[in-house]
Amino acid sequence: MLRIQDLRAVLTENGEEILHGLSLEIPDGEVHAVMGPNGSGKSTLSKVLAGHPAYRVSSGSVLFDGREISELGPTERARAGLFLSFQDPVEVPGLGNLDFARMALDARRDAEGRAPVSDAEFSEAVDRAMRLLKMDDRYRSRDLNAGFSGGEKKRNEIFQMLLLSPKLAILDEPDSGLDIDALRVVAEGINSARSPERSVLLITHYRRLLDEVKPDAIHVLAGGRIVRSGGPELAEELERSGYDGIEGKA
């Protein structure tokens, strides 16, 4: 699904290199977690993959579903089936939450050559996702993330992911700032999205989410590179010896 080879990325503004030759592969249907200390480049990686204009790929390649995407804009990547859940989603006052969800869904369907979603189909999909994520009805009438608490925003990201059914979901710290109940709900949302056709790149600081969403593999990102990869058991090792210990073994 995703194959990153020797990826180097720089800041568009001044050419400073942020990712220093990062390689990572996620097969179809797998969930891979990327962990790492603050400032290791986790969020940068997610933004580079989604095509944020602040970053430029200077060398290496990003193959998504067999296609080189590092030159594509964010819209095209999304339309190809890539989804990024933001650590801190922006607020857009005046733009209805569901109006936007529908706009995004229609863009995705358009890319697949499908007609815009019907009212009935849309409301069914919305109901299903909202039920699963225990979202109350207020989400329907509110504006996109406007005045949402941190937890509400995270939930709304997973809601959009469920609606859009991407091929690859990159989830940038979907657990940060959540209490234990909210964390379970978000984890349930992620688990419900697991399928042989969908891969997930899960960025997190904490092991707690990985107890709920069992990853197929864990990668440790430090200094703009993957310094260690392993199975789920790596999470325990991290908990014991911290990132410093892991990096030392890289």
Next chain:
Amino acid sequence: MSSAPENNAVPGLHAEYKYGFRTEIERESLPPGLSEETIRRASEKRGEPRFLLDFRLKAYARLLETEPPTWGQLERPDVDLQKIVYYSAPKKKPAHDDLASVDPELLETFEKLGIPLEEQKRLANVAVDAVFDSVSIYTSHKRKLMEMGILFCPISEAVREYPELVEQYLGSVVPPGDNYWATLNSAVFTDGSFVFVPPGIKCPMELSTYFRLNDREAGQFERTLIVAAEGASVSYLEGCTAPSYDSNQLHAAVVELVALDRAEIKYSTVQNWYAGDRETGAGGVLNYVTKRALCKGADSHVSWTQVETGSAVTWKYPSCVLQGDRSRGEFYSVALTNGRMQADTGTKMIHVGKDTRSTVISKGISADRSSNAYRGAVEVRAGADRARNYTQCDSMLAGPECSAHTFPYIRTRNPSARLEHEASTSRLSEEQLFYLQSRGVDREAAIGAVVGGFCKEVFRELPGEFAAEARQLLALKLEKSVG
């Protein structure tokens, strides 16, 4: 005369301003220059009644003693009134209710502007008056409206057909001496729309005028007068475009609205005059417009909605004089500036009657190196017991070199008045656009969604498909300015 319209646009601008073409048509004009003689001759050519010539000459005498206003957050190019043509009309004088007699070049132009005049569009329930260089070309639906007693025609025709109505109301809201540009307009106005809705009649369709500046030297001085009698209601739409030139074109219009007891007038504008060169600001329309409504009767209601997206300089304050008790005035505005555009726009709400209410919602969007100012006055006279005003001014900045200014003036002489003012400033950020784009929405639609959200309270006041059009227009204009 070629059938393909000539593109006189400044090189490179064509893609940015798609209305920047010019139509070659045979015209009859008076030489440039303003004098009593020009006014007399133009009036004679139009076959105007005596009262109008007197009105014009009085205004002209006044003009000679007046200076252009200098207040406003604006740098204005000088205007030489002697270089302007004050009478310029298509040679084939159209008979207004017969489409076949209209110059096909003109019809093609309006086609290109997306202003359909054909019979089929009658289904769309919009009656259109098309004004080309201030000469009214065609008024559709006229017969249907006439059956209900609604008068909708070029004002040049109204002065001949309904002189007593025009004489009664012309200048009653914006007196000829109001301000320099209104005085100039009163002296030389060419054409515009006239609407009269008789007592108790609700106009069954949107009335619409499309203004097109074409001639390089001709100034556009249109004059619109709308009167809604007791219990009548009408909704009126105005749209405007101009070709791209490298010298400024002057547009000095006057719009007067009169609402009698329980009458309701809704006036909407989508203004997209040529804004001048993006880098230097050269050329572009100088948009000096006086628009005012008199809520004369009790329980009358006037609502202004404007989407201002063009012109090099905009100086415009659609206002309401709330004279009748319990009358209501509303102003909903979106003003977008980009390139080197300058806008100083807002409203005046003058509370005279008791229990009068006004609402002002202003959304200013500035991009590139433009300057965007809201200037609004709320005035409560001594007798206006329990007057209420709510004002909200929001500014959005797109880019580091633009500016937004807010100048609210509040004067109250009545202690029972209740006035509220809210203001905010936000930024159209790359992060917002990236978020929307990362969900598969293309950049233009993303800008449209963010800006549409910002302008929501104004757009929902626009009739029907105009809201979608306005949103798209803003997105197109901002696309090059953001990021």
